Amino acid sequence: MSKSETTKTVLVAGAANLILAITKLFAGLLAGSSAMLAESAHSVADTLNQGFLYTSLRRSERPPDRRHPFGYGNERYVWSLLAAFGIFVAGAGFSIFEGVLTMTGHSGGGTTVWLAYAVLGLGAVLEGTSWIRAFYQAKKETRESDRDLVEHVRKSPDVTFKTALFEDTAAMIGLALAAGGLAMRQVTGSEFWDGLASVLIGVLLVVLAFSIGRESMGLLIGQAADPAEQRRIRAEICSAPGVTGVDELLTMHFGPEQILVAAKVHFSDDISADEAEDVAGEIDRRLRESVPTVRHVFLDPTQRVIKTSAG
Secondary structure: HHHHHHHHHHHHHHHHHHHHHHHHHHHHHHHHHHHHHHHHHHHHHEEEEEHHHHHHHHHHHHHOOOOOOOOOOHHHHHHHHHHHHHHHHHHHHHHHHHHHHHHHOOOOOOOHHHHHHHHHHHHHHHHHHHHHHHHHHHHHHHHHHOHHHHHHHHOOOOOHHHHHHHHHHHHHHHHHHHHHHHHHHHHHOOOOOHHHHHHHHHHHHHHHHHHHHHHHHHHHOOOOOHHHHHHHHHHHHHHHOOOOEEEEEEEEEEOOOOOOEEEEEOOOOOOOOHHHHHHHHHHHHHHHOOOOEEEEEEEEEEEOOOOOOOO
């Protein structure tokens, strides 16, 4: 369900950003607004990034093969990292550059300011629709867990969904900054405020790119399962018949919907090797049922070392 919902969220965001990228560009040129041109660059970057994210969803669905026995789930994090780089270069870089030019008096003004306001209103509708779609997905997934909304978004390994949500949130803030810059330009007659709004939009995109990049990098190099999931996994293993304890439990994400589990498990001394193998198979089955994201389970039987003291 999560992948299907994420695909819908990405497609809605991509369509909204494509329309806005074109309209903001024309409005920015006609109104001579640095902030509007920055918003246009923002929407262009977001459109390209939604394409990256959609590609990541399609490519990560490929089944495991000999060269990639754990599948291609981690490819979603690679494309999300590219999206973060795109936001930084295409969005933040242009916005800050254009804003600095305007603040230093190196840009020409325009007269069709009403068109810029109209496009900002259209942007609020389209970006708001996209943001509501991402928010709906977050609420839907939250109802199926014991987390609140903020905790779910913070801990979710679905960086594709988080990127769409963060981009839409940044877009709404960017629209407000652009409107504020235009209004201050009209009130004061100074291009400085329009340029300042553009710089602030660029700074916002830098923060966004850094956040998405950090999330993607952490998952790409191998992130453990959520502590709550680790506790459930440990409890399932320890509750199996013949198991006396878990010495070490290691988990790692291979994509948002795949977790690898490796554990050193203590078996009772009075069970045979065949019985231990049956118990391990039962643990595998129970883990997949209780934690659906568990796809690979490796158990290493160990013996407890009993220390004796000579007296």
